[in-house]
Amino acid sequence: MLPAAPISKLKSHRTKTSILFREVCERLRHHVTSLEPGAKLSEITLSEQLGISRTPVREALIQLSNEGLVQFRGNGRCHVATLTKQDIIEMSDVRIGLEATAARSLAQTIQPDQLAELQKLALAADRAERQARSRAEWDSAEEAFHQRLVELAGNSRITELLQRQGLLERLLTLPLANWRHSAETKNDPGHKLIVEAIASGDPETCDRVVRAHIEIRKQWLINTFEQMKRAADQQ
Numbered sequence: 001m002l003p004a005a006p007i008s009k010l011k012s013h014r015t016k017t018s019i020l021f022r023e024v025c026e027r028l029r030h031h032v033t034s035l036e037p038g039a040k041l042s043e044i045t046l047s048e049q050l051g052i053s054r055t056p057v058r059e060a061l062i063q064l065s066n067e068g069l070v071q072f073r074g075n076g077r078c079h080v081a082t083l084t085k086q087d088i089i090e091m092s093d094v095r096i097g098l099e100a101t102a103a104r105s106l107a108q109t110i111q112p113d114q115l116a117e118l119q120k121l122a123l124a125a126d127r128a129e130r131q132a133r134s135r136a137e138w139d140s141a142e143e144a145f146h147q148r149l150v151e152l153a154g155n156s157r158i159t160e161l162l163q164r165q166g167l168l169e170r171l172l173t174l175p176l177a178n179w180r181h182s183a184e185t186k187n188d189p190g191h192k193l194i195v196e197a198i199a200s201g202d203p204e205t206c207d208r209v210v211r212a213h214i215e216i217r218k219q220w221l222i223n224t225f226e227q228m229k230r231a232a233d234q235q
């Protein structure tokens with residue numbers, strides 16, 4: 001039997017392994033969300049691209065499948081997840097509940113410097129919705145606002161859950177060429193009104209405005225999904 005390694009050594013080995021694991025997962029998340037839903041993922045190709053052996057790639061893919069980003073099919077092959085309409089409805093409802101909770105609690109604690117920061121991000125997100133020249137530009141302004149709102153609320157579990165949701169949403173909307181959702185945005189209270197609701201300190205107003213904003217996004221995601229499905233059926 002081999003002598004047991006000193007605990008300090010074991011610990012440092014474990015830490016290094018978990019840092020590497022987190023890095024591989026992070027890189028794979030970004031890679032996967034840039035691909036089309038249903039695209040095949042080859043462990044060999046991924047390990048060559050990342051310059052690491054196949055075992056950590058496989059472990060990271062299992063982690064991503066727990067997060068819903070990839071799916072292992074019957075033959076053991078891994079694919080980028082394909083979402084259903086029911087997934088979109090469930091994801092959106094979860095987001096509505098969590099983000100409204102975050103906004104309600106932020107309304108009680110927000111500081112003047114945090115408010116100024118959110119106002120700036122809201123302005124950029126509202127502007128991007130009208131003027132962004134690319135999907136990436138719009139996404140990044142939109143995500144920056146919502147991510148910061150949730151972070152400032154200070155519930156780390158809500159932050160983490162919503163971050164995962166954001167990645168799943170991206171899987172659905174990235175392939176869409178027509179990314180502007182102008183038809184649905186007519187009734188959108190917009191980001192500026194969300195910040196005003198938070199600044200008012202009234203949790204009920206926050207709840208109502210955040211729900212209205214994300215409900216519109218939900219409707220857009222459902223319409224997007226149905227358009228993509230129709231296009232695929234016609235091929």
Ligand SMILES: [Zn+2]
Nearest residue numbers: 142146191213
């Ligand atoms: Zn938004």
